[in-house]
Every structure is written in C-alpha cells, then in structure tokens.
Amino acid sequence: MKRVIMLLALFFVAGALTLSAGFFPFKAHEKIMENGFKIIAVPLPNPGIVAYYSVVRTGSRDEFETGHTGFAHFFEHMMFKGTKNFPSDVYDGMMTLMGADTNAFTGDDLTTYHLTFAKDDLEKVMELESDRFQNLDYDEEVFKTESGAVYGEYLKSKANPFFILFENMYDTAFDKHTYKHTTIGFEADVKAMPTMYEFSKSFFNRYYRPENVVLLICGDIDPENVFKLAEKYYGKWQKGYVPPAISEEPGQTAPRAKIIQYPGKILPLLAVAYKGLQFDPQSKEYVASVMLGDIMFGDTSEIYAKLVLNEQKVQMLGANFGLNRDPNLNAIMAMVKKIEDVEYIKAEIDRTLKKYQAELMDAKRLEDLKSNLKYSFLMRLSSTADVAGSLPEIIAISGGIDALDRYYTTLQTITPEDIRQAAIKYFTDHRKTEILVRGE
Amino acid sequence: MKKAIIFLIAGTLLGVSAFGAAKIKHVSLKIENEPIVSFRFVFHAGPMNDPDGKNGLAHLTAQILANASTKQNKYEDILKKLFPLASGYFVQVDREYITFIGESHKDNLDSFYSLFRDALLNPAFLEEDFNRLKTATINGIKTNLRYSNDEELGKAVFKAFVYRGTPYEKNIAGRVGDLEKITLDDVKKFYQKNFTQANLIAGLSGNFPDALISRIADDFAKLPQGPCNCRQEAVKPAKIEGIQVTIVEKATESTGIHIGFPIDLMRDHEDFHALFLANSWLGEHRNSSSHLYQVIREDRGMNYGDYSYIEDFPRGGGAQFPPTNVYKKPQLFEIWIRPVENNNRLFALRAALREVKALVEKGMTKKDFELTQKFLSKYYLHFAATASERLGYKIDDTLYGLKEPYLENFKEKIAALTLDKVNQVIKKYLQADNLKIVFVTNEADKLKNELINNTPSPITYRTPKPAEVLEEDKIIQVFPLAVKPGNIAILPLDEVFK
Numbered sequence: 001m002k003r004v005i006m007l008l009a010l011f012f013v014a015g016a017l018t019l020s021a022g023f024f025p026f027k028a029h030e031k032i033m034e035n036g037f038k039i040i041a042v043p044l045p046n047p048g049i050v051a052y053y054s055v056v057r058t059g060s061r062d063e064f065e066t067g068h069t070g071f072a073h074f075f076e077h078m079m080f081k082g083t084k085n086f087p088s089d090v091y092d093g094m095m096t097l098m099g100a101d102t103n104a105f106t107g108d109d110l111t112t113y114h115l116t117f118a119k120d121d122l123e124k125v126m127e128l129e130s131d132r133f134q135n136l137d138y139d140e141e142v143f144k145t146e147s148g149a150v151y152g153e154y155l156k157s158k159a160n161p162f163f164i165l166f167e168n169m170y171d172t173a174f175d176k177h178t179y180k181h182t183t184i185g186f187e188a189d190v191k192a193m194p195t196m197y198e199f200s201k202s203f204f205n206r207y208y209r210p211e212n213v214v215l216l217i218c219g220d221i222d223p224e225n226v227f228k229l230a231e232k233y234y235g236k237w238q239k240g241y242v243p244p245a246i247s248e249e250p251g252q253t254a255p256r257a258k259i260i261q262y263p264g265k266i267l268p269l270l271a272v273a274y275k276g277l278q279f280d281p282q283s284k285e286y287v288a289s290v291m292l293g294d295i296m297f298g299d300t301s302e303i304y305a306k307l308v309l310n311e312q313k314v315q316m317l318g319a320n321f322g323l324n325r326d327p328n329l330n331a332i333m334a335m336v337k338k339i340e341d342v343e344y345i346k347a348e349i350d351r352t353l354k355k356y357q358a359e360l361m362d363a364k365r366l367e368d369l370k371s372n373l374k375y376s377f378l379m380r381l382s383s384t385a386d387v388a389g390s391l392p393e394i395i396a397i398s399g400g401i402d403a404l405d406r407y408y409t410t411l412q413t414i415t416p417e418d419i420r421q422a423a424i425k426y427f428t429d430h431r432k433t434e435i436l437v438r439g440e
Numbered sequence: 441m442k443k444a445i446i447f448l449i450a451g452t453l454l455g456v457s458a459f460g461a462a463k464i465k466h467v468s469l470k471i472e473n474e475p476i477v478s479f480r481f482v483f484h485a486g487p488m489n490d491p492d493g494k495n496g497l498a499h500l501t502a503q504i505l506a507n508a509s510t511k512q513n514k515y516e517d518i519l520k521k522l523f524p525l526a527s528g529y530f531v532q533v534d535r536e537y538i539t540f541i542g543e544s545h546k547d548n549l550d551s552f553y554s555l556f557r558d559a560l561l562n563p564a565f566l567e568e569d570f571n572r573l574k575t576a577t578i579n580g581i582k583t584n585l586r587y588s589n590d591e592e593l594g595k596a597v598f599k600a601f602v603y604r605g606t607p608y609e610k611n612i613a614g615r616v617g618d619l620e621k622i623t624l625d626d627v628k629k630f631y632q633k634n635f636t637q638a639n640l641i642a643g644l645s646g647n648f649p650d651a652l653i654s655r656i657a658d659d660f661a662k663l664p665q666g667p668c669n670c671r672q673e674a675v676k677p678a679k680i681e682g683i684q685v686t687i688v689e690k691a692t693e694s695t696g697i698h699i700g701f702p703i704d705l706m707r708d709h710e711d712f713h714a715l716f717l718a719n720s721w722l723g724e725h726r727n728s729s730s731h732l733y734q735v736i737r738e739d740r741g742m743n744y745g746d747y748s749y750i751e752d753f754p755r756g757g758g759a760q761f762p763p764t765n766v767y768k769k770p771q772l773f774e775i776w777i778r779p780v781e782n783n784n785r786l787f788a789l790r791a792a793l794r795e796v797k798a799l800v801e802k803g804m805t806k807k808d809f810e811l812t813q814k815f816l817s818k819y820y821l822h823f824a825a826t827a828s829e830r831l832g833y834k835i836d837d838t839l840y841g842l843k844e845p846y847l848e849n850f851k852e853k854i855a856a857l858t859l860d861k862v863n864q865v866i867k868k869y870l871q872a873d874n875l876k877i878v879f880v881t882n883e884a885d886k887l888k889n890e891l892i893n894n895t896p897s898p899i900t901y902r903t904p905k906p907a908e909v910l911e912e913d914k915i916i917q918v919f920p921l922a923v924k925p926g927n928i929a930i931l932p933l934d935e936v937f938k
Contacts, residue, residue: 099818144903
C-alpha cells in the first residue's frame with residue numbers, strides 16, 4: 001500500500017517531466033489467457049472494496065448491418081436477463097444480497113458492465129459474471145419486453161434538443177461508416193427490435209467472445225488470486241470473435257449543413273463539426289488535434305471570453321473532441337441566445353480556426369493545458385470505482401491501458417507549431433458539417 | 441487515494457467544533473493518504489429565504505458567487521488561474537441550504553483556496569456578471585426546463601406542489617417574472633443578510649495542513665456575524681385531502697409521473713431506518729431490486745425505471761447515490777415513474793398506487809425483509825465513496841442534529857430492525873389515499889376526465905406477456921381512483937414558474 005502512495009506523491013512533486021515514467025499512478029498487472037481473454041488487475045490501497053469492469057470492445061460502431069442499429073446498447077439490457085444456471089431473478093437476488101452497485105453503459109466503441117462490491121464477494125461475482133458472458137439465455141418473450149423498455153429510453157432521449165443535435169450531426173456527417181448513427185440507434189430500428197430475436201443471438205455469439213472482452217479489476221485484490229480465479233471461471237470460454245465489416249468512410253468533398261426545427265421553445269443549438277483522425281497515441285498530429293478543442297473553444301479561450309462573458313450572445317460554448325477507435329467528429333457546440341446571431345457566431349468560430357491556423361498559440365497557455373489535462377485525470381481517481389471507471393474507453397479503443405501513458409507522453413511534447421499544423425490540416429471546409437437546431 | 445469504506449475511518453480526525461475567535465462552525469475529516477483536499481462551505485440560506493415577489497434571488501446570488509468576478513480577479517482571469525490546477529468550485533442550491541463545493545490537489549492548495557475564498561468573501565457584483573447569470577437562469581426555465589427535460593420539469597413542479605403553502609414551495613431557480621424584477625442591489629442585500637458567520641458551516645477533508653483550519657476561521661471572520669436563519673417555526677404543509685393532481689400540458693410522446701406527500705420523519709427518529717428499509721424494497725433508486733421497477737419495467741416493459749424515496753433526492757437523473765447537504769424538514773415520500781407511453785399513463789399510476797396500498801395493507805414478507813436487510817448492510821458502503829461525499833455526510837450529521845454519526849451507525853441500525861417493526865412503521869407513514877400527483881403529458885383534458893370518472897385503463901402490449909401478468913393487469917386497470925374535479929389543475933407549459 002505504502003509504495004503506491006509514495007509513487008503518487010513523487011509524481012506530483014516532480015511534475016510534468018516524470019510523465020514518461022508512467023502516467024497512470026498505480027501498478028497494473030496483466031494476463032492474457034489462452035483463449036485470448038485479457039485481465040488487468042490494479043491493486044489499490046482502498047480496503048475492502050473491489051470494482052469489476054467487463055469491457056466489451058463492441059459499441060454502436062460495430063452495428064454495420066443495415067436495419068440493425070442499437071443492438072450494442074440493447075445488449076446492455078439483455079445481459080441482465082440471466083442464464084440457465086442463474087436465471088435473472090436468481091442473479092438479481094444474489095446482487096441484492098451482496099449489496100453490489102451494478103450497472104452498465106454503452107458508447108460508440110464499447111459496452112461496459114461494472115460492479116462495485118465488498119472484497120469477500122469477488123469469487124461469487126466472478127462466477128456470476130463469467131457465466132452470463134458465456135451462457136446468456138433469454139427467450140423471445142423476454143427479448144420483446146425489454147425492447148419496449150429500450151424504445152421508452154429512446155423516447156426519453158428524443159425530448160432533449162441536444163440529442164436531436166447529435167443524431168442529426170452524425171447522420172449528416174457520415175455516409176458509410178457506422179458512426180452515422182448514435183449509440184441508441186436509428187428510431188425505426190429501435191422500434192422494430194421486437195422482430196429481431198434471431199439477430200440478437202447472432203450479435204451475442206459474434207461479439208461476446210474472450211478475444212473481444214477485457215476484464216479490469218481494481219481495488220483490494222491480489223492479482224495472482226484474480227488470475228487464478230479467472231482461469232477457473234473464464235478458462236473454458238470459447239474463442240469465436242467475428243470482427244465487424246465496417247465500411248470505411250469515403251473522403252468528404254464539400255461542407256455539409258442541415259437545419260432542424262425542434263418542436264418547442266428552445267435556444268438555437270449550433271454544432272460545427274470536423275472529421276477527425278484515427279486514434280494514435282504516438283502521433284503528435286493526432287494528440288494536437290484533440291487538444292485543439294480546449295485550446296480554441298474551452299472556457300479559457302478568447303472566443304469564450306468574447307461571446308459568453310463579454311458580448312453575452314452565447315449561453316454555452318464548448319468543444320467535444322473525443323477519443324474514438326475510428327476517425328470521428330470533433331465538434332464545436334454553441335447555445336446561441338438569439339437566432340439572428342447564429343451567422344455571426346459561425347463567423348466567429350471560423351475566425352478562431354483561421355487564427356490558430358495562421359498564428360502560433362501562447363506557449364504558456366499550452367503548458368497550462370498540459371497541466372490541466374494531467375491533474376484532471378488524476379483528480380478523477382477519487383474512489384475505487386472512479387479509478388476503474390477512468391479506463392474503459394482507453395481499453396476499448398486500444399485493447400489495454402498502455403496507450404494512456406503513450407498518449408500523455410506524446411502530449412508533453414506538443415509545441416505551439418504542432419498545434420498550428422493540426423489546425424491547418426484538420427479544420428478545413430471539406431471536413432466540415434454544420435447543424436442548427438432551432439426552436440419554435 | 442481515498443479510502444472508500446466508511447466504517448474504516450480509524451486514523452482520521454473527525455470533529456464538529458468552532459475555531460478561533462470567529463467561532464466559525466466547522467467539520468473536518470483528516471485523511472493522511474488523501475492528496476485531494478475537498479472543501480464545503482454550507483450556508484443556511486436558500487430559496488426559502490427569497491423575499492416574496494423575488495423567487496430566484498437566493499439561487500442567483502449563489503450563482504454570482506460561484507461563477508463571477510471577485511474584487512481581486514475578473515471572472516475570465518479566475519477561469520484562467522484555475523485552469524492549470526484543474527481545480528474548481530461550484531454551488532449546489534437547495535431549498536434550505538446553499539453549499540459551495542471545491543476540490544484541489546494539495547500541491548495547488550494555496551492558489552486554489554485563495555481563489556475560492558475570494559469568490560465567497562470578496563464578490564465584485566459586476567453588472568455584466570449579473571446580467572449574464574440572470575439571463576442564463578431565465579433561459580434555463582423558459583427553454584431548458586420547459587422544453588428540454590420533461591423529467592426535471594416534473595420534479596420541479598411536483599416539489600413546489602407538495603410543499604405548497606410553505607416556504608419550501610419556492611422554486612429553486614425561481615420564477616421568470618420574479619427573476620426579471622430582481623436587481624443587482626437585491627443580490628447585494630441578500631448576500632449581506634444571509635451569508636453570515638452564523639449561517640455558515642465550513643467543511644474540510646483530505647490531507648490538509650492543520651493551519652488551514654485557522655486560516656479559514658480568520659478569513660471567514662470577515663463575514664458579518666449574524667443573523668442566523670435558524671428556524672423559528674416549523675415548515676408545515678397543509679394536510680392533503682384526497683388525491684390532488686397537477687397536469688403540466690405539453691406536446692410530448694411520453695408521460696412522466698411523480699406521486700407523493702410530505703412526511704415528517706427525520707434521520708434522528710427511531711422509525712427512520714425501518715421506513716428506509718421498506719422504501720428500499722419498494723423503490724431503491726436506480727436499482728433493479730426496486731419492487732416498483734420489477735412491476736412496471738421488468739414485468740411489463742413500460743418504461744426505463746420506477747423508484748421511491750423517503751428523503752428528497754435532487755438531481756436523481758444523474759446520480760446513483762443520495763446527495764448530501766440537502767436537508768429539509770419535513771421530508772417527502774415520492775414515487776418517480778419515468779416516462780411511459782401516453783396511452784399507459786393511467787395504468788402506470790394505478791400500478792404504482794396499488795403497490796403502495798398493498799405494502800401498507802400486507803406489509804413486507806419475511807423473505808423480502810431479510811433480503812433487503814442484507815442488501816442494505818453492504819449497499820450503504822457505496823453512499824460515500826469519495827472523501828468529499830463523506831465530508832458531506834458529516835456535515836449532514838450536524839444539520840440533522842444527530843447524536844450518532846449517520847453512516848457509521850447505519851449498518852447496526854438496519855441489523856437491529858425486525859419485520860414487525862418495519863410493518864408497523866409502514867402503516868404509520870405510508871398510504872395511497874391522500875397524496876399529490878404531477879403528470880407531464882399531452883391531452884390534459886382527456887386525462888382529467890378519466891381521473892374524475894375513474895375510467896378503466898386497459899393496457900395493450902406490442903409483445904406477448906405471461907398469463908399471470910395479463911391477469912394482474914385486469915385488476916390494475918380498474919384500481920379505484922377517486923379524484924374530485926376541483927382537485928385537478930391543468931398547467932399550460934408556458935405558465936410553469938412564470
């Protein structure tokens with residue numbers, strides 16, 4: 001316990017330069033079993049508690065078959081429907097007995113099932129979790145009922161203009177790649193789900209395989225014991241992952257735009273999105289392009305001060321330059337107070353991009369951002385579940401957590417010129433999609 | 441790294457005391473290995489202290505403290521100074537308490553604390569900040585609450601409805617008409633009157649230097665001494681007679697429903713843990729162990745979730761575990777039915793009320809009681825996983841006036857319960873006859889007529905259902921609803937918090 005804490009303390013004292021010595025402040029132990037199943041065990045000095053994250057490297061990105069979007073998320077629901085060994089009421093009863101905090105989430109590139117519980121329950125949890133990943137069993141009736149709950153979730157989302165913004169932004173920006181649909185899927189597909197029982201089984205059989213799932217266990221654990229238990233419970237899981245046949249997105253040739261009328265009195269929502277790059281933690285160009293979101297449009301940017309604080313024409317301004325497995329969108333979003341100002345706001349966004357393409361950014365601000373990103377990550381690690389919860393995305397995108405160190409190492413080397421080059425290369429008109437959601 | 445377990449706090453210093461000449465009340469939680477220092481400044485002031493005709497003043501004042509310039513720094517510069525620290529502070533406004541919460545790594549403690557302190561003690565009260573935050577709040581009600589988030593809308597209307605006629609009736613963010621009239625001068629006066637030493641509890645957790653406590657005491661001694669908003673009179677909602685309904689009429693494809701009534705059962709009462717257990721079985725928040733969830737979502741696939749509460753749970757849409765520093769007395773019993781298809785709204789209401797009635801009449805079974813007892817004996821470990829949340833609970837112990845710390849004693853109190861005790865307590869506090877309901881839905885007149893006429897509400901499914909579910913549906917669809925015409929109000933959307 002002591003050693004880990006000392007490492008953490010040293011890291012903070014030494015600051016940025018020690019990043020290459022290891023960004024993630026805890027020691028991770030890894031094992032890959034014969035069937036390709038990877039386990040990452042991270043002991044933490046938090047007595048008594050274990051966080052158990054099964055990261056399936058399948059998300060809405062993997063839904064490549066026409067008419068079948070939304071199934072990754074749907075499985076987030078179906079995985080709680082039990083097996084022959086542990087029917088759902090038995091599974092639920094055991095979770096209740098353990099007082100486990102259990103949930104799941106789905107994104108573009110992953111589906112994650114997570115539980116936090118007292119350490120004495122580790123083996124029981126592994127028995128249950130390994131069982132449902134290998135032996136999930138549900139009948140058509142249960143499948144159909146759950147599809148009703150999923151459609152309810154869709155309708156709930158639809159009553160939010162940001163959801164409408166995202167749904168239209170991805171649909172407009174992409175032609176072939178599966179990032180065209182949001183994680184919950186196209187409405188028509190979600191509505192038609194009750195008729196797709198057979199497809200659901202095929203989806204499970206192709207993607208819920210040991211080579212495509214990473215088990216992350218953090219907390220009060222002994223890694224050797226974890227590996228031994230994993231061998232016992234996951235050892236017989238058969239290989240069989242079939243990678244999805246995702247179409248590559250053809251190069252965009254011209255800017256795109258769409259205006260959507262929202263049925264309600266809302267402030268106009270504007271998104272200006274640019275197609276980004278493939279995840280590559282060693283590429284300066286890639287890392288610089290992601291950093292540009294905060295630099296150009298974060299709450300310490302010049303445009304934020306101008307439009308939000310001083311002129312007060314914009315209520316909210318921000319950038320969503322996320323990490324994805326395939327090239328996705330880097331989106332700038334603004335909630336504009338008056339519809340007549342939208343053109344002006346677009347011009348200001350454009351002016352900002354041009355400025356960063358023409359001029360070198362302030363070197364101190366770049367260093368401040370590096371410090372911000374470092375502390376932001378480390379300050380998120382405030383409980384066992386928070387440590388585990390900080391890792392699924394990087395695992396889904398890269399297959400492990402090593403990429404985290406590589407990413408932050410590259411980040412430390414970024415110069416103002418790297419930032420300028422990324423701005424020139426990736427924020428061009430033929431990568432752009434502009435969406436406006438306006439109210440009544 | 442934080443210790444996630446609540447009962448293992450040996451080695452931490454725990455105290456509620458007053459320090460220095462200034463007598464600032466404070467709660468501290470020293471954790472040697474915790475590099476993140478968390479602050480909570482809790483002021484006994486909130487929308488309940490909004491003057492008549494100025495609902496929204498407490499919230500706006502709090503926003504101006506947390507998100508605006510100080511005498512030392514323009515807001516733009518505060519953001520720039522906080523940025524490399526990746527630290528920040530924000531405010532949580534609840535009906536009775538305003539809580540400023542901040543976190544910093546101990547390496548950055550000095551820089552962070554100075555900024556946070558100045559925000560609370562030296563606000564600049566600039567016209568430009570006032571205009572920005574006032575407009576954002578008004579837009580938040582007119583566009584976001586009314587048109588972007590039906591569930592938050594339903595909750596806000598429901599709470600104002602349940603506490604009608606009391607100081608808790610005031611909407612937290614305010615009313616549009618009132619907000620439009622509020623001036624910067626009102627804000628300054630509210631600040632002077634309410635942000636006093638007498639109203640403050642300061643909280644600190646993590647591996648902070650001991651000198652920080654006296655520094656805080658010295659700094660906050662600059663606040664006016666008093667007065668205190670200590671309650672002179674109880675908040676006493678009028679007795680609810682029958683079923684009272686507010687229908688917020690909105691063009692929407694799904695209906696959210698909130699049901700409940702005030703209950704004067706607080707954490708220090710001997711019945712509290714018994715009702716906590718019963719409620720956990722009936723509707724544990726965002727947990728599939730919730731019985732309501734099983735009946736409405738699991739068996740029937742009608743929606744995304746169905747939960748119940750015996751303590752107010754603001755921002756439940758985003759949080760898995762109960763919030764802290766949102767004390768209120770009386771508390772409320774609430775059932776939250778997440779959006780169902782409009783056609784099923786009456787069926788969902790009946791299903792929920794029927795379950796409450798059954799719980800009151802039949803009580804819990806031995807099996808359910810024992811299972812829930814075991815569940816809670818471990819589940820409560822998640823309530824305060826971070827040091828900041830533990831600090832929040834410690835402060836709550838003070839707010840609730842507890843002699844024994846709540847979390848540390850939770851397991852023991854749950855273990856000491858008996859089935860008989862729980863079933864007696866259920867009968868004492870829960871019922872399904874006198875309550876308030878809020879719907880956010882379309883075709884309000886149709887719903888009103890159906891409620892008045894006790895119209896049966898058969899349900900049809902797109903997918904086959906087991907025979908026992910269909911049999912039970914026949915009972916649910918005619919579960920009696922006796923609503924008097926005068927007890928139903930239809931609220932047009934644009935009238936909400938007008």
